[in-house]
Amino acid sequence: xxxxxxxxxxxxxxxxxxxxxxxxxxxxxxxxxxxxxxxxxxxxxxxxxxxxxxxxxxxxxxxxxxxxxxxxxxxxxxxxxxxxxxxxxxxxxxxxxxxxxxxxxxxxxxxxxxxxxxxxxxxxxxxxxxxxxxxxxxxxxxxxxxxxxxxxxxxxxxxxxxxxxxxxxxxxxxxxxxxxxxxxxxxxxxxxxxxxxxxxxxxxxxxxxxxxxxxxxxxxxxxxxxxxxxxxxxxxxxxxxxxxxxxxxxxxxxxxxxxxxxxxxxxxxxxxxxxxxxxx
Amino acid sequence: xxxxxxxxxxxxxxxxxxxxxxxxxxxxxxxxxxxxxxxxxxxxxxxxxxxxxxxxxxxxxxxxxxxxxxxxxxxxxxxxxxxxxxxxxxxxxxxxxxxxxxxxxxxxxxxxxxxxxxxxxxxxxxxxxxxxxxxxxxxxxxxxxxxxxxxxxxxxxxxxxxxxxxxxxxxxxxxxxxxxxxxxxxxxxxxxxxxxxxxxxxxxxxxxxxxxxxxxxxxxxxxxxxxxxxxxxxxxxxxxxxxxxxxxxxxxxxxxxxxxxxxxxxxxxxxxxxxxxxxxxxxxxxxxxxxxxxxxxxxxxxxxxx
Numbered sequence: 001x002x003x004x005x006x007x008x009x010x011x012x013x014x015x016x017x018x019x020x021x022x023x024x025x026x027x028x029x030x031x032x033x034x035x036x037x038x039x040x041x042x043x044x045x046x047x048x049x050x051x052x053x054x055x056x057x058x059x060x061x062x063x064x065x066x067x068x069x070x071x072x073x074x075x076x077x078x079x080x081x082x083x084x085x086x087x088x089x090x091x092x093x094x095x096x097x098x099x100x101x102x103x104x105x106x107x108x109x110x111x112x113x114x115x116x117x118x119x120x121x122x123x124x125x126x127x128x129x130x131x132x133x134x135x136x137x138x139x140x141x142x143x144x145x146x147x148x149x150x151x152x153x154x155x156x157x158x159x160x161x162x163x164x165x166x167x168x169x170x171x172x173x174x175x176x177x178x179x180x181x182x183x184x185x186x187x188x189x190x191x192x193x194x195x196x197x198x199x200x201x202x203x204x205x206x207x208x209x210x211x212x213x214x215x216x217x218x219x220x221x222x223x224x225x226x227x228x229x230x231x232x233x234x235x236x237x238x239x240x241x242x243x244x245x246x247x248x249x250x251x252x253x254x255x256x257x258x259x260x261x262x263x264x265x266x267x268x269x270x271x272x273x274x275x276x277x278x279x280x
Numbered sequence: 281x282x283x284x285x286x287x288x289x290x291x292x293x294x295x296x297x298x299x300x301x302x303x304x305x306x307x308x309x310x311x312x313x314x315x316x317x318x319x320x321x322x323x324x325x326x327x328x329x330x331x332x333x334x335x336x337x338x339x340x341x342x343x344x345x346x347x348x349x350x351x352x353x354x355x356x357x358x359x360x361x362x363x364x365x366x367x368x369x370x371x372x373x374x375x376x377x378x379x380x381x382x383x384x385x386x387x388x389x390x391x392x393x394x395x396x397x398x399x400x401x402x403x404x405x406x407x408x409x410x411x412x413x414x415x416x417x418x419x420x421x422x423x424x425x426x427x428x429x430x431x432x433x434x435x436x437x438x439x440x441x442x443x444x445x446x447x448x449x450x451x452x453x454x455x456x457x458x459x460x461x462x463x464x465x466x467x468x469x470x471x472x473x474x475x476x477x478x479x480x481x482x483x484x485x486x487x488x489x490x491x492x493x494x495x496x497x498x499x500x501x502x503x504x505x506x507x508x509x510x511x512x513x514x515x516x517x518x519x520x521x522x523x524x525x526x527x528x529x530x531x532x533x534x535x536x537x538x539x540x541x542x543x544x545x546x547x548x549x550x551x552x553x554x555x556x557x558x559x560x561x562x563x564x565x566x567x568x569x570x571x572x573x574x575x576x577x578x579x580x581x582x583x584x585x586x
Contacts, residue, residue, distance in 0.1 A: 180369035183339055186357045188386035202373045278373040279418035
């Protein structure tokens with residue numbers, strides 16, 4: 001009862017904030033009435049910005065209309081520079097997933113190795129410490145030069161930025177498996193492989209999943225920037241293309257959509273984390 | 281001690297000290313145990329009790345000496361020796377039956393899932409956890425968790441059970457019940473048990489022999505108290521036995537004062553291979569011949585008998 005009412009009250013506050021924001025936005029960008037009299041033909045040419053005192057910034061209603069338009073036809077394809085936002089998102093998500101999954105295939109085993117072997121942990125530490133703080137986009141020229149394919153380069157950038165949080169979290173989770181659980185395995189003469197899968201993996205799974213959640217968040221942040229650079233397709237390219245078209249409405253729509261997809265990805269990983277978390 | 285089922289032969293454990301040199305936890309420890317015997321080890325914190333147990337379990341290795349179990353020197357952990365951990369060490373992501381089944385399937389790797397489950401169930405019933413099979417450790421009380429630990433240890437049908445203060449984290453009532461359970465189960469199954477405890481009454485109630493350690497570092501096995509109480513004892517009656525207080529006082533005297541001064545008191549005549557075996561209530565302590573029958577009994581080390 002108490003929590004339900006808290007959720008309810010929070011929802012009311014959220015809606016109130018959203019409404020005030022939209023109202024403020026609307027008021028700030030609406031037209032202030034006729035500011036200049038001119039010939040109707042000329043006025044049409046000049047647009048509402050000049051004639052009605054309308055801000056160049058689109059209002060919430062313009063964005064809402066645009067969003068609705070996109071949602072109604074998400075997958076149209078009118079050539080390279082005019083694709084539905086659904087198609088662009090699909091490109092971005094596909095790149096993120098490919099790069100991310102490849103990164104997981106590397107990060108989790110390597111993290112396991114680092115976590116289990118103090119030698120490898122010490123030996124690999126300097127490499128990780130140097131590579132980790134590099135902005136993923138700094139790899140882009142090198143990737144373009146060596147891979148010679150812009151789309152693959154974007155995937156590579158996603159790969160490299162997804163790697164570190166998962167690797168570090170896996171290593172930490174594996175290294176901090178409780179000694180008593182390992183002793184249980186030892187006294188039961190459990191072999192190395194079985195121990196890795198039946199003791200270390202379930203014990204470290206919550207930490208690993210937390211790393212994976214951070215990774216997918218970073219991957220989704222980076223894909224937009226990467227696609228702005230490589231161009232062609234994807235939601236990042238869409239944003240930049242619409243900026244070149246000076247269609248701020250489309251840019252805002254895309255920002256909103258990027259946020260929603262990011263939230264969805266995070267939600268999926270949060271769910272998975274909950275599945276493997278155990279109460280102590 | 282004709283039947284030397286377990287023979288601890290001159291083990292020591294040393295660690296590198298922080299400032300160079302070494303710290304000796306305990307040294308030159310000799311002890312043998314018969315099949316089906318229940319031995320408790322008592323000593324102050326830091327005397328290396330847990331280290332002795334870890335060496336018996338194969339989780340630690342002695343710096344010197346060896347331990348022979350059933351004719352074979354210990355080389356690492358074995359399914360023949362089950363450990364009940366002080367912190368119960370259950371796997372929290374597995375249910376009660378999952379925890380026991382994990383041990384069962386580790387011992388009998390070719391068993392079908394149904395066989396494993398049936399075998400695990402038998403031991404869950406034995407420790408009185410019927411109905412809680414599908415609970416996770418987090419949903420259990422401390423006593424129930426330790427019961428799972430006991431069921432897990434018993435389920436692999438070990439030759440020896442090693443218990444590291446298994447009841448110290450439990451409240452007094454639960455502890456009493458579990459002591460009864462352990463006593464019953466061990467007698468039913470004829471288990472050989474080595475148990476570490478801080479609780480003198482627990483040791484007198486459960487053990488056939490009680491091993492007393494001096495204070496660490498550099499701890500030694502001071503003497504062995506032969507429990508004078510009959511093997512058939514009950515919780516309600518054992519403390520009314522005429523020899524109960526003599527035994528209890530002897531152990532407490534040792535823990536309070538003699539554990540500190542034991543080595544000085546012996547005047548350099550301490551023989552780790554021939555420690556005094558005390559039977560409280562009897563006038564003269566017996567001297568055990570744990571290793572070398574030709575060695576002369578060392579009169580100088582007679583422990584103060586009550």
